[in-house]
Structure formats: C-alpha cells, structure tokens
Amino acid sequence: MVYVPVIPGDDAPEGKLVPIEIDGRAIVIYREDGNLFAIDDRCSHAGARLSGGKARNGTIMCPLHGARFNLATGHCLSKVQGFAPVAVHAIRERDGMIEVCLNGGNMGAESN
Amino acid sequence: MDGVANTADGSYWINYGKAEPGSKLIDPPTLDKIVAADGETRDVPFLTPGDLHPEPRLIPYDRYFDPKYVALEVEHIWDKEWQIACREEDLPNIGDRLSYDIVNKSYLVVRTGENQFRAFHNSCPHRARKLCDHKGSGTGIQCGFHGWMFGLDGKLEWVPFEQEFPHVTAKDSSLKEIKVESWGGNVFINPDPNAAPLKEALGPLLSHFEKWPQEERYTAMRVLVKVRCNWKAAQEAFMEGYHVVETHADGMPMFGSVATRIDIWSEGKGYVSRLCTPGMTTDPYVSHKVSPHQGLILYCNAQELPLPPDDRGQTPEDARKYAAQAKRDQLQKLTGRDYSNETVSYMIDMAKYFMFPNHHPWWGEGLPWWYNFKPLGDDPNHSEMEIRILLPIPADGKRPPVPEPIRVDFDEKAADNPALGATGHIIDQDLANMNAVQLGFKAAPPEQAFLTTSVYQEAKIRRFHEIYDAKLGLNL
Ligand code: FES
Ligand code: FES
Ligand SMILES: [Fe+2]
Numbered sequence: 001m002v003y004v005p006v007i008p009g010d011d012a013p014e015g016k017l018v019p020i021e022i023d024g025r026a027i028v029i030y031r032e033d034g035n036l037f038a039i040d041d042r043c044s045h046a047g048a049r050l051s052g053g054k055a056r057n058g059t060i061m062c063p064l065h066g067a068r069f070n071l072a073t074g075h076c077l078s079k080v081q082g083f084a085p086v087a088v089h090a091i092r093e094r095d096g097m098i099e100v101c102l103n104g105g106n107m108g109a110e111s112n
Numbered sequence: 113m114d115g116v117a118n119t120a121d122g123s124y125w126i127n128y129g130k131a132e133p134g135s136k137l138i139d140p141p142t143l144d145k146i147v148a149a150d151g152e153t154r155d156v157p158f159l160t161p162g163d164l165h166p167e168p169r170l171i172p173y174d175r176y177f178d179p180k181y182v183a184l185e186v187e188h189i190w191d192k193e194w195q196i197a198c199r200e201e202d203l204p205n206i207g208d209r210l211s212y213d214i215v216n217k218s219y220l221v222v223r224t225g226e227n228q229f230r231a232f233h234n235s236c237p238h239r240a241r242k243l244c245d246h247k248g249s250g251t252g253i254q255c256g257f258h259g260w261m262f263g264l265d266g267k268l269e270w271v272p273f274e275q276e277f278p279h280v281t282a283k284d285s286s287l288k289e290i291k292v293e294s295w296g297g298n299v300f301i302n303p304d305p306n307a308a309p310l311k312e313a314l315g316p317l318l319s320h321f322e323k324w325p326q327e328e329r330y331t332a333m334r335v336l337v338k339v340r341c342n343w344k345a346a347q348e349a350f351m352e353g354y355h356v357v358e359t360h361a362d363g364m365p366m367f368g369s370v371a372t373r374i375d376i377w378s379e380g381k382g383y384v385s386r387l388c389t390p391g392m393t394t395d396p397y398v399s400h401k402v403s404p405h406q407g408l409i410l411y412c413n414a415q416e417l418p419l420p421p422d423d424r425g426q427t428p429e430d431a432r433k434y435a436a437q438a439k440r441d442q443l444q445k446l447t448g449r450d451y452s453n454e455t456v457s458y459m460i461d462m463a464k465y466f467m468f469p470n471h472h473p474w475w476g477e478g479l480p481w482w483y484n485f486k487p488l489g490d491d492p493n494h495s496e497m498e499i500r501i502l503l504p505i506p507a508d509g510k511r512p513p514v515p516e517p518i519r520v521d522f523d524e525k526a527a528d529n530p531a532l533g534a535t536g537h538i539i540d541q542d543l544a545n546m547n548a549v550q551l552g553f554k555a556a557p558p559e560q561a562f563l564t565t566s567v568y569q570e571a572k573i574r575r576f577h578e579i580y581d582a583k584l585g586l587n588l
Contacts, residue, residue: 045559046559046560053168054167054168056167061167061168061169062168063168063567064168064564065168065170065171065562065563065564066167066168066169066170066171066562066565066574067170068170078170079587080172080586080587081170081172
C-alpha cells in the first residue's frame with residue numbers, strides 16, 4: 001500500500017472532476033467541502049468515463065446513462081438497476097501534493 | 113445557381129443535402145447572439161433565463177412499453193395532474209359538452225356559463241353508461257341507456273318510472289364533479305379533489321404569456337394523429353431541436369436548430385420549460401451551401417409570404433428583418449391587428465414551452481402551434497398527438513368557428529390529406545421515427561436500454577423524467 005503523488009493540490013480545486021492516470025489506470029479526483037475522493041474513471045455499467053459527468057453531495061453521475069455512485073464507497077445508488085460498484089482509492093494531500101494509494105482489489109467498499 | 117431548382121409544381125427548392133457525416137460545428141451561433149443582432153429590445157420572456165439544469169439521470173427504456181407504468185401513470189399523473197381537456201372554443205355555447213378520455217378514464221366537460229365550465233366523471237350512476245360518447249349539446253345531461261336526466265350542474269333531476277327507485281336520491285346519485293380551471297383559452301381538468309390551484313403548475317407561463325394571451329387566439333386547424341409509440345417518447349421528439357439536422361434536414365436553410373436555447377424553470381411546481389429555435393436563420397451545417405437570400409426564399413415559400421426582391425436577405429440579419437416584416441404584414445392583413453411593435457424574434461423565432469405532463473404551447477408567431485400528447489387507451493405502445501394552429505382572433509373580436517378535427521390514423525400520411533398542406537409534411541417527418549423508436553426500445557441490449565441524453569439540447573427530457581420519477585415514486 002503505497003501513496004503515489006499525482007498532481008499538485010491546486011490542480012484539484014473544489015468542485016472540479018480531474019481525470020488522471022496511475023500506472024495506466026484511469027482515475028478521477030474530486031474535492032468537495034474539503035474532502036478528497038478518488039474513484040475509477042470508468043462506469044461499471046457500460047464503461048463510460050465518469051470524469052465527463054457531474055458530481056455533487058458525495059455522489060458522481062455518469063454522463064452516458066446517468067447511473068449514480070457514492071464517491072466514498074463506490075456503491076451504485078441507482079438501486080433498481082443494481083450496477084456493480086466502482087473501485088475507489090485512498091487519497092490524501094501532503095506538502096501541497098495530492099497522493100493516491102491504489103486499491104489493489106476491485107471492491108470500493110472494502111478499501112476504506 | 114448550383115443546386116437551385118424550380119420543382120414541377122413551380123415551388124422553389126434547393127437540393128443541398130444533409131449535414132455531411134463527419135462534419136463538426138466549431139463555435140456554433142447562439143440564439144442570444146442572433147437575437148442581439150436584430151438590434152432590438154428583447155421581448156420579456158427572453159429576459160428570464162431558466163434556473164434549473166438537470167443532471168445526468170438513468171432513464172430506462174422499460175417505462176416506454178411495460179404495462180405496469182400505464183397503471184402507475186394513471187395513479188400518479190392522470191388522476192393527479194392538471195391536464196387540458198379541450199379549448200374553450202370547442203364548446204362555444206352553454207350546454208355544449210364533450211368527452212375527454214384518458215387511458216381508461218373519461219370525463220364529461222360542459223360549458224355552463226359564458227366563462228364557466230364544469231367536468232364530471234363520464235359514467236352514469238345508474239348502470240355506468242358513458243353519458244357523453246364524443247360530444248353533444250343540450251340544456252341537461254341525459255343518459256342514453258335508461259334516460260336518467262341530470263342538470264348541467266350534474267344534479268340528478270329525473271328518473272323515469274321513479275317508483276322503481278325509492279332508494280335513489282339526488283344527493284347520492286348526482287354526477288361526481290372534478291376540478292376545472294381555464295388558462296389561455298384552454299380548459300384544464302384535474303380529477304384530484306385535493307389538487308393545488310392550476311396556477312402553481314403554470315408557473316412562469318403566467319407571466320410569459322401575459323402580454324400575448326392565448327385566450328385571444330382561436331383554433332384555425334386541429335389535427336388528431338394516432339401514433340404507434342408511447343406518449344412520452346412521442347412528445348420527447350418535440351422537446352429538442354436536435355432532430356432537425358436529420359429529421360427535418362430540408363428545413364435547415366430556415367431553422368437554426370443548433371442555436372436552440374433551452375430554459376427550465378423552478379418557478380411554481382417546476383413543471384415548465386422552453387426551447388427556442390431561431391426562425392429564418394440558416395443552420396451552420398448548411399450555411400456554406402445556402403445563402404441567406406436562398407434561405408429566405410424557402411422561408412417565404414413555406415410561410416406563404418411574398419418572395420424577397422434580389423437585394424433583400426443578403427445578410428442573415430436582413431433575412432430575419434425581411435421575414436419578420438412580411439409576417440407582420442401577413443398577420444395584419446389577416447386579423448386587422450397591429451404588429452408594428454412586435455420584435456423580429458416574436459414574429460419569426462419558434463419558442464415552444466412545455467408544461468408537465470403533456471402540454472406544449474408555442475409562443476410567438478413563428479410557429480403558432482399547440483400540441484398535446486396522451487396515451488391512447490391503455491396500450492403503452494399507442495398514443496395520440498393533438499396539434500392545433502392557434503391564430504390571433506381578428507381585431508373585430510369575432511371568433512371563427514372551430515373546424516372539425518382532421519384525423520390521421522395509424523400508418524396514414526398527414527401529407528396525403530390536402531387540408532394539411534405543408535403542415536402535413538412536417539408532421540410526417542416527425543412521425544416517421546415514432547414506431548421505429550418504440551421498436552428500438554424493445555430491441556436494445558440490456559446494457560444500452562437507457563436514454564443517452566445530450567448535455568444541453570436534450571436537458572428538457574431529463575427534466576421530464578426527474579418529475580416523472582418523483583411522481584411515480586421510482587427510485588432509480
Ligand atoms: S455507462 Fe455509466 S450509466 Fe451507462
Ligand atoms: S345507465 Fe344511465 S340511465 Fe341507466
Ligand atoms: Fe420535429
């Protein structure tokens with residue numbers, strides 16, 4: 001479990017979805033009310049980039065068909081459809097840099 | 113001129129094809145810029161931009177064909193929401209009545225005074241016969257089965273062979289009334305006894321139409337079209353301008369569909385939204401092939417306006433100016449009303465409002481239409497689109513009589529009806545997609561069985577489903 005510095009904290013201002021890549025894995029970073037989130041940039045439904053969607057109140061919405069996921073746990077909030085969770089990753093800010101620790105497994109909910 | 117032709121019937125046409133596959137629009141024009149170039153003070157409704165911006169949303173296809181939604185819609189929409197049963201002019205005289213049918217319910221709507229309407233459940237308290245089959249008139253309401261008679265106020269007045277019914281009283285066996293309110297010359301009904309007043313549902317429509325009241329318009333043409341698709345899908349085809357590029361490609365020289373502006377308001381119940389497409393604006397997809405002057409000729413042909421002289425319409429601004437003035441003159445001649453103070457935008461742009469669940473009134477003279485969509489019976493695969501052309505009442509205040517509706521049955525072409533003319537052509541273009549959409553809903557692979565909606569141009573569709581999900585209690 002290693003934290004890798006990815007981008008300067010200033011590049012992830014409040015309310016902006018920031019797509020990055022770590023070891024070829026697409027991740028989207030989001031800062032809201034001072035909290036940082038890192039979630040795979042790939043919708044578990046049909047694979048659309050979540051970074052093109054919208055985030056609000058701790059949730060992210062896929063731009064393609066609109067599935068919603070909890071940013072902290074990765075769980076799909078669209079209950080009726082029951083799409084799989086999206087992997088989430090540990091994230092922190094140190095010395096002005098945002099650092100992400102990739103979640104080895106796939107289940108977002110188990111990583112936090 | 114390349115590609116310009118006079119067709120056999122003498123009308124002018126340009127064969128410029130469609131948008132080229134692969135072409136991209138860079139920095140397309142916006143309605144605001146186009147209207148600003150008219151150099152006028154804007155009409156009031158433009159000054160109130162929408163404040164809602166619907167988010168991405170899961171909109172599964174099953175709601176368009178699964179019968180379980182028909183029942184949910186009756187319970188949560190048709191039994192609860194204000195809906196238009198007719199226009200006031202459909203019932204010109206006191207005692208005129210008609211039957212408004214929605215899914216498997218029916219209501220009798222009757223004019224009971226100069227400005228008063230009432231509505232009742234259209235079912236006889238004796239043994240159920242519908243009291244009004246389609247339409248009728250009279251000083252009372254008499255059932256066609258055993259002759260029970262009710263007043264226009266719904267009160268039971270006479271039971272033939274009365275001694276057979278010692279147990280029947282006017283108190284128990286009068287017609288059950290539902291709420292009625294009018295706005296804009298439209299008679300709205302609401303079966304919910306606890307419904308909030310209509311004005312809450314109307315929201316911004318009240319102020320936006322205040323200076324241009326639809327009460328002062330009359331039905332010049334009425335068309336009822338049966339459509340082989342769900343009512344929601346049918347009306348969604350009229351909630352964006354994005355389909356013009358393909359569906360109405362031959363309209364691109366005169367409709368700037370990519371410049372369509374979308375507004376959605378939270379005012380009232382948040383039921384109202386609008387799209388506005390500039391009229392007499394050449395779509396950038398074809399503007400390199402069609403000059404403003406050519407576009408203007410097409411526009412004038414389509415709108416039956418005098419063709420422009422060679423020196424008019426040389427710039428996009430002048431094409432709009434010419435079209436608007438020609439339209440002012442045309443309407444003034446037709447109605448005796450004065451249009452000199454109306455803006456270019458009011459005269460030619462096409463602003464269509466939407467009010468949940470199914471009403472689409474247009475604002476302005478650009479396309480003075482009126483649509484309503486409803487399910488046809490309880491089959492989720494069938495709907496009915498009602499189209500009216502609403503023209504201003506002549507200055508002398510005399511309302512022309514309402515024409516009989518033109519009916520276009522399943523699989524008929526509207527253009528085959530000579531009374532419909534150019535209107536029929538546009539209707540056919542829109543309806544050509546409908547059944548194919550309905551079939552496509554069922555043909556989709558499960559992972560794609562959701563609407564994909566655009567960020568901006570299709571936002572009104574997402575707004576509809578936000579309200580729909582909330583009403584039906586769907587937690588998606
Ligand atoms: S791909 Fe994300 S909701 Fe369909
Ligand atoms: S059903 Fe109406 S009078 Fe008998
Ligand atoms: Fe259309």
